[in-house]
Amino acid sequence: xxxxxxxxxxxxxxxxxxxxxxxxxxxxxxxxxxxxxxxxxxxxxxxxxxxxxxxxxxxxxxxxxxxxxxxxxxxxxxxxxxxxxxxxxxxxxxxxxxxxxxxxxxxxxxxxxxxxxxxxxxxxxxxxxxxxxxxxxxxxxxxxxxxxxxxxxxxxxxxxxxxxxxxxxxxxxxxxxxxxxxxxxxxxxxxxxxxxxxxxxxxxxxxxxxxxxxxxxxxxxxxxxxxxxxxxxxxxxxxxxxxxxxxxxxxxxxxxxxxxxxxxxxxxxxxxxxxxxxxxxxxxxxxxxxxxxxxxxxxxxxxxxxxxxxxxxxxxxxxxxxxxxxxxxxxxxxxxxxxxxxxxxxxxxxxxxxxxxxxxxxxxxxxxxxxxxxxxxxxxxxxxxxxxxxxxxxxxxxxxxxxxxxxxxxxxxxxxxxxxxxxxxxxxxxxxxxxxxxxxxxxxxxxxxxxxxxxxxxxxxxxxxxxxxxxx
Amino acid sequence: xxxxxxxxxxxxxxxxxxxxxxxxxxxxxxxxxxxxxxxxxxxxxxxxxxxxxxxxxxxxxxxxxxxxxxxxxxxxxxxxxxxxxxxxxxxxxxxxxxxxxxxxxxxxxxxxxxxxxxxxxxxxxxxxxxxxxxxxxxxxxxxxxxxxxxxxxxxxxxxxxxxxxxxxxxxxxxxxxxxxxxxxxxxxxxxxxxxxxxxxxxxxxxxxxxxxxxxxxxxxxxxxxxxxxxxxxxxxxxxxxxxxxxxxxxxxxxxxxxxxxxxxxxxxxxxxxxxxxxxxxxxxxxxxxxxxxxxxxxxxxxxxxxxxxxxxxxxxxxxxxxxxxxxxxxxxxxxxxxxxxxxxxxxxxxxxxxxxxxxxxxxxxxxxxxxxxxxxxxxxxxxxxxxxxxxxxxxxxxxxxxxxxxxxxxxxxxxxxxxxxxxxxxxxxxxxxxxxxxxxxxxxxxxxxxxxxxxxxxxxxxxxxxxxxxxx
Numbered sequence: 001x002x003x004x005x006x007x008x009x010x011x012x013x014x015x016x017x018x019x020x021x022x023x024x025x026x027x028x029x030x031x032x033x034x035x036x037x038x039x040x041x042x043x044x045x046x047x048x049x050x051x052x053x054x055x056x057x058x059x060x061x062x063x064x065x066x067x068x069x070x071x072x073x074x075x076x077x078x079x080x081x082x083x084x085x086x087x088x089x090x091x092x093x094x095x096x097x098x099x100x101x102x103x104x105x106x107x108x109x110x111x112x113x114x115x116x117x118x119x120x121x122x123x124x125x126x127x128x129x130x131x132x133x134x135x136x137x138x139x140x141x142x143x144x145x146x147x148x149x150x151x152x153x154x155x156x157x158x159x160x161x162x163x164x165x166x167x168x169x170x171x172x173x174x175x176x177x178x179x180x181x182x183x184x185x186x187x188x189x190x191x192x193x194x195x196x197x198x199x200x201x202x203x204x205x206x207x208x209x210x211x212x213x214x215x216x217x218x219x220x221x222x223x224x225x226x227x228x229x230x231x232x233x234x235x236x237x238x239x240x241x242x243x244x245x246x247x248x249x250x251x252x253x254x255x256x257x258x259x260x261x262x263x264x265x266x267x268x269x270x271x272x273x274x275x276x277x278x279x280x281x282x283x284x285x286x287x288x289x290x291x292x293x294x295x296x297x298x299x300x301x302x303x304x305x306x307x308x309x310x311x312x313x314x315x316x317x318x319x320x321x322x323x324x325x326x327x328x329x330x331x332x333x334x335x336x337x338x339x340x341x342x343x344x345x346x347x348x349x350x351x352x353x354x355x356x357x358x359x360x361x362x363x364x365x366x367x368x369x370x371x372x373x374x375x376x377x378x379x380x381x382x383x384x385x386x387x388x389x390x391x392x393x394x395x396x397x398x399x400x401x402x403x404x405x406x407x408x409x410x411x412x413x414x415x416x417x418x419x420x421x422x423x424x425x426x427x428x429x430x431x432x433x434x435x436x437x438x439x440x441x442x443x444x445x446x447x448x449x450x451x452x453x454x455x456x457x458x459x460x461x462x463x464x465x466x467x468x469x470x471x472x
Numbered sequence: 473x474x475x476x477x478x479x480x481x482x483x484x485x486x487x488x489x490x491x492x493x494x495x496x497x498x499x500x501x502x503x504x505x506x507x508x509x510x511x512x513x514x515x516x517x518x519x520x521x522x523x524x525x526x527x528x529x530x531x532x533x534x535x536x537x538x539x540x541x542x543x544x545x546x547x548x549x550x551x552x553x554x555x556x557x558x559x560x561x562x563x564x565x566x567x568x569x570x571x572x573x574x575x576x577x578x579x580x581x582x583x584x585x586x587x588x589x590x591x592x593x594x595x596x597x598x599x600x601x602x603x604x605x606x607x608x609x610x611x612x613x614x615x616x617x618x619x620x621x622x623x624x625x626x627x628x629x630x631x632x633x634x635x636x637x638x639x640x641x642x643x644x645x646x647x648x649x650x651x652x653x654x655x656x657x658x659x660x661x662x663x664x665x666x667x668x669x670x671x672x673x674x675x676x677x678x679x680x681x682x683x684x685x686x687x688x689x690x691x692x693x694x695x696x697x698x699x700x701x702x703x704x705x706x707x708x709x710x711x712x713x714x715x716x717x718x719x720x721x722x723x724x725x726x727x728x729x730x731x732x733x734x735x736x737x738x739x740x741x742x743x744x745x746x747x748x749x750x751x752x753x754x755x756x757x758x759x760x761x762x763x764x765x766x767x768x769x770x771x772x773x774x775x776x777x778x779x780x781x782x783x784x785x786x787x788x789x790x791x792x793x794x795x796x797x798x799x800x801x802x803x804x805x806x807x808x809x810x811x812x813x814x815x816x817x818x819x820x821x822x823x824x825x826x827x828x829x830x831x832x833x834x835x836x837x838x839x840x841x842x843x844x845x846x847x848x849x850x851x852x853x854x855x856x857x858x859x860x861x862x863x864x865x866x867x868x869x870x871x872x873x874x875x876x877x878x879x880x881x882x883x884x885x886x887x888x889x890x891x892x893x894x895x896x897x898x899x900x901x902x903x904x905x906x907x908x909x910x911x912x913x914x915x916x917x918x919x920x921x922x923x924x925x926x927x928x929x930x931x932x933x934x935x936x937x938x939x940x941x942x943x944x
Contacts, residue, residue, distance in 0.1 A: 104830035189898040191923040195667040246764035247719035292718035358576035426661040453929035
């Protein structure tokens with residue numbers, strides 16, 4: 001049982017407002033977004049970097065295990081406590097300041113507890129936005145720790161591209177504050193230490209602040225759902241759009257029929273935009289955006305898109321069967337409802353894969369055939385970021401499956417992804433309790449050995465739910 | 473004196489073609505691009521990754537110091553041997569294959585000895601290009617090791633953004649080959665080890681291959697030299713252009729009068745494009761590019777630029793005094809001749825600074841006043857990448873200065889850069905013998921300590937000309 005004296009020791013640092021230990025209140029910190037939940041000793045919510053430092057120093061000095069947590073919207077069990085009741089949840093959700101925009105530098109300095117939506121609300125007054133975009137509303141610190149990709153990666157890249165600097169508290173008995181919160185776009189004057197804290201799930205240190213590059217907000221947007229004439233047309237379609245639309249192209253998202261059907265069935269308020277409601281085998285959500293206003297004589301972006309779409313039909317072998325231009329909000333609502341729609345339709349066995357985009361269609365065809373033969377009760381309900389090679393290869397089982405069934409499915413899919421395609425089992429959700437065993441199995445020993453050596457050079461104790469490996 | 477037996481040991485691995493030891497031939501490997509030269513024991517030129525591995529294993533096992541070298545175009549003494557005659561130069565210039573384009577993935581797998589110009593020649597057949605652009609013609613491996621920025625960073629970013637994967641030989645007695653040469657745009661399945669080898673001057677390992685993201689080549693280009701109405705107009709000008717030109721904006725390069733004057737004086741074939749040859753106090757090279765062909769009804773990029781420029785004049789307080797639209801090649805030739813022009817006009821004391829771009833003008837004004845007062849014989853001949861905060865703050869002295877004079881100048885400039893502005897002493901040239909003392913002086917102990925711990929976790933012996941610090 002957890003020593004109650006430690007609760008007092010921590011409360012002396014953060015005050016009573018900084019502690020959550022009541023049964024009702026604490027659940028939100030214990031339950032994750034996808035089937036992961038545990039039991040926390042208690043939750044500590046420091047309000048400043050100095051408090052984070054003091055809390056970490058206390059926890060490390062007393063050998064208390066802890067899990068950093070941002071918005072707790074992650075999908076791989078990175079931010080929830082395990083079932084032991086021994087782990088303290090270190091929530092960063094009170095680090096909601098600063099939000100300091102440097103307009104001329106086109107950057108913002110932002111506390112790690114700030115939500116993505118809050119940041120973008122603040123930025124709209126400047127005509128800017130933060131371009132890493134996704135369905136959930138995570139905190140900035142969580143986005144750094146998971147190296148979030150999102151739906152517009154194709155144009156803007158993921159977190160690693162936007163992060164110019166971070167402030168981090170290291171897990172040592174001093175709670176050392178590492179200030180790398182620079183607003184420089186370029187700095188080759190030393191080892192770029194901030195890279196360690198991006199995409200490592202908090203295991204190298206606790207991000208308390210970030211400096212992010214910003215982009216000018218889109219002023220025009222044109223969106224369409226298009227239906228490739230067949231699977232082989234998907235990649236030529238992407239290449240054609242990159243060639244004809246250049247930087248206007250901001251999203252090229254693929255959605256399978258299974259994913260669409262289940263989402264429309266289970267989420268009542270969505271409108272099915274297809275003619276007669278007939279859902280095609282595969283659809284692409286295509287978005288063009290322009291951050292600058294067209295000059296007199298220039299085409300409006302909608303007119304531009306119409307011309308582009310018409311050219312896709314106007315070929316000897318058309319690349320598309322159908323194209324629906326619709327309100328951007330409506331189409332994105334469908335896209336961002338898929339995760340919820342699938343979860344409502346059964347038990348989701350989720351894969352967050354990344355491949356060379358040149359391999360996507362071949363992989364999909366191959367693996368669907370294998371799964372259909374070996375696991376006939378599974379519905380393949382994939383969707384994903386075709387433009388960057390990301391694929392949320394989600395499978396739905398009618399009920400909660402046996403663990404051994406899930407293991408067999410995982411092995412079947414990942415053996416192909418990793419061994420045949422050199423793909424990744426974690427494209428953008430990073431690392432946590434849910435994929436520890438997968439990491440242990442698929443990561444070459446040399447990489448595990450180097451990673452743990454580096455981690456040990458930075459942090460003195462393990463943090464959170466993921467171990468990079470054991471020292472050789 | 474160097475043990476000649478080692479020459480035979482190495483020749484047994486690479487053959488006689490792989491060794492350079494003749495006095496005449498060896499000089500090109502011993503003399504760097506900026507005042508740095510030394511004396512090599514000999515040069516070894518492996519032709520394959522396997523040979524690199526065997527050579528490194530031999531060198532490490534026998535305790536022989538070595539310096540990796542790409543195109544030897546670097547500016548900080550990173551690739552030339554010291555004066556001891558004991559260092560072996562490990563040239564990667566024979567690793568000129570593969571060059572394998574994956575068109576659908578929009579990537580290329582490329583040997584580290586391939587020159588930038590060779591790569592772009594190969595890519596032109598695909599309508600693609602590699603967007604990190606600069607005056608010199610380095611090898612890809614050298615560009616990875618120095619994290620090259622270049623003149624179009626504003627739009628495309630530097631090397632770190634383009635590198636999807638690397639193959640590296642580690643400096644251990646086995647010459648371990650670390651294969652991270654993936655073509656994935658996203659991979660959060662492990663610590664992103666490739667980051668260590670970008671911008672660290674070869675000190676963490678020897679890059680033998682890279683996988684790079686490519687961009688579609690520009691199809692239209694429009695270029696102008698514009699003269700801001702005064703120093704305070706530079707940043708509003710940049711903000712206005714970002715707002716009105718969006719992703720068309722591919723370069724925003726500032727050039728001082730001193731740099732222009734000396735370059736026109738010393739490089740005979742350049743055309744002075746200014747009216748009556750009168751050089752303004754500061755000029756901006758502005759470039760717009762478009763990778764897609766305008767659709768029917770859309771403005772040509774030159775017409776677009778004319779409209780943008782005309783709006784800059786058409787204000788109560790115009791942002792510009794003058795604007796010259798000229799052939800892109802002519803203007804870039806001037807830009808890329810500056811380094812040579814200054815070198816021909818005296819002894820250059822060079823600074824490769826990076827600041828928040830919001831600080832650039834204030835810094836420049838402040839430091840010029842200080843230098844004018846304290847060092848009246850120095851001419852400030854700066855130029856740089858205003859759009860990304862980079863500034864080649866180059867000072868020209870009429871003759872070769874005393875070392876103590878150079879030291880005083882360096883301290884005067886860098887104290888302001890680092891302590892007052894939080895800027896960087898190495899924006900894009902990375903680290904080598906020339907800036908070791910600067911690193912030692914200006915880098916906080918904590919960062920040095922962490923960096924050397926990480927380095928020691930990756931590599932067993934020091935490589936090349938830069939030490940990240942001593943273990944605490």
